[in-house]
Each structure stands twice: as C-alpha cells, then as structure tokens.
Amino acid sequence: MTEVDLVIVGAGPAGMSAAVTAAEIGLSVLLLDEQPAAGGQIYRNVAKADETRGDILGKDYTYGLELVTAMRSASITHVTDATVWKIGEDGTVAYSVNGKASLVQGRKVILATGALERPVPIPGWTLPGVMTAGAAQILLKQSGLVAERAVICGSGPLIYLIAQQMIRAGKPPLAIIETQTKSDLLNAMRHLPHALRGWRYLMKGAKLLSEIKRAGVMRVTGAENLEIEGDTEVRAIAFTHRGQTTRIQCNLVLLHQGVVPNTQATRSLRLEHAWSSAQRCFHPITNEWGLSSLETVYVAGDGAGIGGAKAAEQAGAISALHVAFALGFITKADRDKRAAPILRLQSAELALRPFLDRAYPPSDQVLKPADDTVICRCEEVTAGDIRAYARLGCTGPNQAKAFGRSGMGPCQGRYCGLTVTELLSQETGTTPDAVGSYHIRPPLKPITLGELATLEQTLTDETKGLI
Amino acid sequence: MNNASPFHNISPSDDLVTVTFDGIEYILPDGANLAASLLEAGLRYFRNTPVSGAPRGPFCMMGACYDCLVEIDGETRQACMTEVTSGLKIERAHRDKGLEND
Numbered sequence: 001m002t003e004v005d006l007v008i009v010g011a012g013p014a015g016m017s018a019a020v021t022a023a024e025i026g027l028s029v030l031l032l033d034e035q036p037a038a039g040g041q042i043y044r045n046v047a048k049a050d051e052t053r054g055d056i057l058g059k060d061y062t063y064g065l066e067l068v069t070a071m072r073s074a075s076i077t078h079v080t081d082a083t084v085w086k087i088g089e090d091g092t093v094a095y096s097v098n099g100k101a102s103l104v105q106g107r108k109v110i111l112a113t114g115a116l117e118r119p120v121p122i123p124g125w126t127l128p129g130v131m132t133a134g135a136a137q138i139l140l141k142q143s144g145l146v147a148e149r150a151v152i153c154g155s156g157p158l159i160y161l162i163a164q165q166m167i168r169a170g171k172p173p174l175a176i177i178e179t180q181t182k183s184d185l186l187n188a189m190r191h192l193p194h195a196l197r198g199w200r201y202l203m204k205g206a207k208l209l210s211e212i213k214r215a216g217v218m219r220v221t222g223a224e225n226l227e228i229e230g231d232t233e234v235r236a237i238a239f240t241h242r243g244q245t246t247r248i249q250c251n252l253v254l255l256h257q258g259v260v261p262n263t264q265a266t267r268s269l270r271l272e273h274a275w276s277s278a279q280r281c282f283h284p285i286t287n288e289w290g291l292s293s294l295e296t297v298y299v300a301g302d303g304a305g306i307g308g309a310k311a312a313e314q315a316g317a318i319s320a321l322h323v324a325f326a327l328g329f330i331t332k333a334d335r336d337k338r339a340a341p342i343l344r345l346q347s348a349e350l351a352l353r354p355f356l357d358r359a360y361p362p363s364d365q366v367l368k369p370a371d372d373t374v375i376c377r378c379e380e381v382t383a384g385d386i387r388a389y390a391r392l393g394c395t396g397p398n399q400a401k402a403f404g405r406s407g408m409g410p411c412q413g414r415y416c417g418l419t420v421t422e423l424l425s426q427e428t429g430t431t432p433d434a435v436g437s438y439h440i441r442p443p444l445k446p447i448t449l450g451e452l453a454t455l456e457q458t459l460t461d462e463t464k465g466l467i
Numbered sequence: 468m469n470n471a472s473p474f475h476n477i478s479p480s481d482d483l484v485t486v487t488f489d490g491i492e493y494i495l496p497d498g499a500n501l502a503a504s505l506l507e508a509g510l511r512y513f514r515n516t517p518v519s520g521a522p523r524g525p526f527c528m529m530g531a532c533y534d535c536l537v538e539i540d541g542e543t544r545q546a547c548m549t550e551v552t553s554g555l556k557i558e559r560a561h562r563d564k565g566l567e568n569d
Contacts, residue, residue, distance in 0.1 A: 052478055053477065056477065116529075117527065128523060130526065131526055134527070144477045144478040145507055148472075410536070415532055445530075448542075
C-alpha cells in the first residue's frame, strides 16, 4: 500500500491550497479528485477554458488558474478521475480510477469535498430540463453551454451570478423568480455593519443586479407556490406573487436554494456533526484548524460549513499548516506565524456570510414541501410519505429508510437527507440535532464487484514490487 | 447542432465522433462531457426511474444526483462523469420501465 504524509480528498480551492501548502513544507501529498482536471466545481475546467469563456465567467473564476498553476509547480501526486469510496479512521483511503481500485495510507487526511446544492423539493423538480443553477454553471465552465429560454428560481446570490453570465453570453434568462422576501432583507440588515468588511462582495452583488436590470430581465421576489409543469420534460413554470398566479413557458428551469456542506465522507467516518440553524444544514464539528472529532481527519472548505471559495482556499492552507505541525515538519511557533495572516484574511472573507444567510434563506416551500411532492428523487418517496411514517412512530432518518426506502437509492441521500431531517423534526417536534441524519456507509459511491476485486490484485502487485 | 437543443455552445469543437443513443446516431465532440454533449444535441430524457418509470435527465452535473444514468455496454454509468469517445453505444437506463415504450 502506498504511504504518504497527507491524503487530500477533493481538488477544489480548499484541496488545492492544502496540497500546495503541505508540499512546499516538504510533506508527501496525494490529492484525489473525481474530475479530469483540478479546480473543483467553482474553478471547474479553468485551465482549459478559452478566453471567451473566461470573459463570460469573470475574474473570480479565472483566478482559479493561479491555484491550479501553483499546484503544478509543487511536488504533489494528483490523481484525477479518482472516485473515493472508503475512508478509514486510521487514514487509509480506498479509491477507484477507471474501474481499478487502490488503497493509500495517509498519516493524516484532509477532506475537502465541498458543497452540494440544497435540495429543492417543489412540484415538477424531477422533470428532465430542471437542473440546479450550479449545474448550469458547470455546463458553461466545462462545456461552453449556455441555457436558452431558461427561468432561474430560488434564493441566493449565485442566481445573480449565473444570470449575469447568461446575459454576457447573449442568452439572458426569461425570468428570475426569487423566493426570499423584503422582510428577509430587513432581518439581514442588522448584520450589515459587520458585513461591510466584505464590501467587495456587496459591490459585486450591486453590479450584478444592475447588469440584470439593464438587460431588462423580469425579476420577482417573494414568489410562492412554485410549480414546474411538463410530462416528459419541462414546459413551463407557474408561481404566485401577491396572490396572483403567473405562468412562464420555458425550456429549462434552474433551481437554487443555496448550497450546503457535502457531508457524505464526514458522516461515513461518524465524525461529530452539528446543525446550523443559520444555514439550515448539518456540518462536521471542527476546530479553528479544521481538525474534526478524529485526530487523523481534517475538514477544510465548504464541506465544514459554507464560506465560499476564498474562505475555502484559506481553510485548506490553515489545515495543512496544522498537519505539518502535528507531523513534526514545523514548530508550533512557525505554524502560528504562518497561519496568522491567513486567519485574518479569512475572518474578513467570512464577514458577509451572516448577512447572506439571513437575506437569502431557503423558502418555506422547500423546507415544508407539500404532501404530494417527491422528496427522495431516487426512490420517489413523497413528503406525505415521510409525514405518514412519523405518525406511525418513525423518529429518525434511518428508520425512514426501513419504512419506505428514502435515501437508499444511488445518490445515497445526498438530495433528500436534509429534507427528511427537516420533515421529521417538524412532525415530531424535536430539533434537527436530535432527529439526526442518515447513517452513511461505504462505499461512498456505487462501485462494481469487479472493481472491488481489482483491489486484491493491486495490493498483491505492490507487495511483489517491494520484494 | 439540433434546433430543439435548449443550449447554445459558445465555443463549439470541430473534433467530432459518432455515438448512438437508443440506436440513433449523434455526432458529438470527442473527449467532451457526455451528459453535456447529449444535452447540446437536444436530448434531455436520459433514463426512466426503476420505481415508477418516470423520465429523468441531468440535474446536478457533478456526479452527486445519479439522475443522468445511462447504460453503456451493459453497465449503468453517470453520463456527467463520462467522456465522449467514438462508437459509444448508449441506452436509456431502465428503458423497459418507460411510460411510453417508443
């Protein structure tokens, strides 16, 4: 088995910056990532995107090239197309590349697995042609595709960014239907003085909104009762606003209700997690260095709590410094000296977050879906089903699996877990922390038996190599 | 490429290969993301669900939702995590469950 000082899972901003920081100090680093190129979702395909694409996506995207370049010059083993399917408490990590499985032993592990879009269970959200706003961005970054005749719906600043990019690409969205209300904005105002430290982002937001206005894109806030229509694909979206129903015919619907930490890997390790009432999601509990409840495992970036790309980059470096200290590569004094300026920048970076969390909360419709709305996309379990299980005495998400298979399909609860927790919490009158979440067990992604069988061969070959 | 496509490509590739989806030929960019290329070609309906047979297509584009599953050489794969290569024979996953067996 290959042995390294540090295994990092995920090559987004947190993973890349952790890798560079650790490698520069002299640690041996193995970086595993699912995609064919480094960047994560935020800087996806940044090294290959041409100038047209870079111009549309903007400087905050092309900045990612600096990280990718820094990574290339450091001595890092970056394994692309690697699906990590098991992480052990002892730092062993099992992964597959092109159907061939391998095991690596890390003295420490940094999980930098980022975020997922929050589930958006509304009527019609399973229809072909309904995608996450993040998916639309990935299509643009990876493949140069811009959605045509699309409607963007939901809550969160990402909506303005993708709308602006579509406008720049000459394909403005038909409409932007937002679910947050004026009173959300008023509630957020008390966080504004603190948020002013993040003035650069506030300026960016204002600029995005003015570009959207100038392009003449229809924009509604406080929309309710969203409903996507179609039989085998999207035909239209309907919503109510101040009691009036509007229906817009469209080709695509792009949904967004903010992003949440991807906790599949951290849950599989049974790390301690807590519920964030501000962000309405679970996150692993970490200290200021990203160290989890397990001394071999760190969590850096959005996977530990949503903070955005720059904060993730800083978190990756901070975790790597702690790893370097814990493994005896640098002294405590050196660690603290290097970390101090990064921590200062990170605190400024996170200043805007409480404002954003209040101004763009997930809508009631997605937190309390109607009974006939599908909440588990894989097994087609409805909100009404979950409520019925609760009435029959189901108290937690793992029992819900036994009642009706929610969370047992191929996505393994990624797009229903939070909804099931919310629903059971509402029905049983207990806190989300008390309700808990699905147990996640390896394999973290479906693998074939054939893949598993290659592991023995890989290990045998390696052993032979050692003799 | 296809008039019905809900997507416009701002930097189309001219290095193209042929694949089939449910027996119909499609010309797609070599080495491109399979889910994206099929979407660009006007396809949105990638599979049927094993439970009710409902139609599904790409949702997250990042390997998390498994809604873009297709069958390639008898193996179910995530189209958004697969690259286009010449001669791919792609079929709708759980096609037999489809509501309208065309």
